[in-house]
Amino acid sequence: MHYRLKRNRSGYYEVRWTEPNRVSRSHSLRTKDKVVAERRFDQFIAAKEQTSSGEVTIASICDDYLTTHGPEVKNPDQIRYALLPIKKYMGNLLPDQINDTVINRYVSQRAGYAKSSIRRELANLRAAIYWSARNRNTKKQEFKIPVTHSAPRQEWLTRLEARDIEDCIETPHIRLFFAMALLTGQRGNAICDLEWEYVDFEKNVIDFDHKENRSLNKLRAIVPINDQLYPQLELAYRMRTTDWVIEYKGKRVKSTKRGMRTAYRRAGMSHLGSKKHILRHTAATWMVMDRIEYEEIGRYLGMSAKMVEYVYGHHHPDFLWRAASSLKY
16 A cells, blocks of 8 residues: 655645545644654554554554554653553453453452543543554444543541641652642642743742643643742742752652652551642632632632532532521421
8 A cells, every 4th residue: 555645735744545445545644844744654654554464452552542642642641651551451452352341350450440540541442442443444342431430539638637748748849849739729730830930929920821731621720829838939939940840859840749658658648648639629628618709719720610619519618508407397
């Protein structure tokens, strides 16, 4: 089969070819750069030829999907981590061997992990199989995901527990991360992604919602710097050696799992593992308990007021009190 590298009307490069049944096909390489396009063109042909010869396993489909589709997404590491257990438990199987029995066995093998994690892994498997069927002419196999979404997490810290944890943190970058997570309510990834150019000390605001993040699925917010966070941020700014707010030994910090795990353990809360999202839950819970309006909390956290009420509304001091008070006889 003859493959051609062409440019479409929008200026993007794509692969074009004609199937034996004379049906014309094309695959966008998602770039206007010729050098990048030529590299992706070669990778496409190599993967296509590999796929068309012999039996293609789930492992090879996952690798092909990550190599070719990964560069097109914002965070390819999320796909890679999701497909690791898929390759471990189902990598040697063929697409048409994936059925409900195999999927249920996989769910049993992953018992103990969060339901949302298992759903994400199986969703990425399905996406990889669909992608391969569409772009590599492999078998498209349908299957159901027998795992429901996890219920909203309800873990949160008291203010005393938060102070105990902070007292157990020895490294400055973990201490700053912990303070920012609690006092801004933003996700761990948003904090680790933050650069100093988006911290405005004159206006006292942090812009987590700058244009580079607009394509993300998760909403981010612009939040004020409160009196407790300001001196910590100012000190970190004066001591900075990189463009990143959270740094360690002159390098950007992409994950704080190890530091948070150590802090929780020293504070006698090992059951929290390395959870970072509990800090966001805590921030939301504290604001609801202090009777802050749901809409204001939503704007602060980067979520809808309806979602704030659904997940955290039961922490409100007046939660359903009027309804309960009406039920008298």
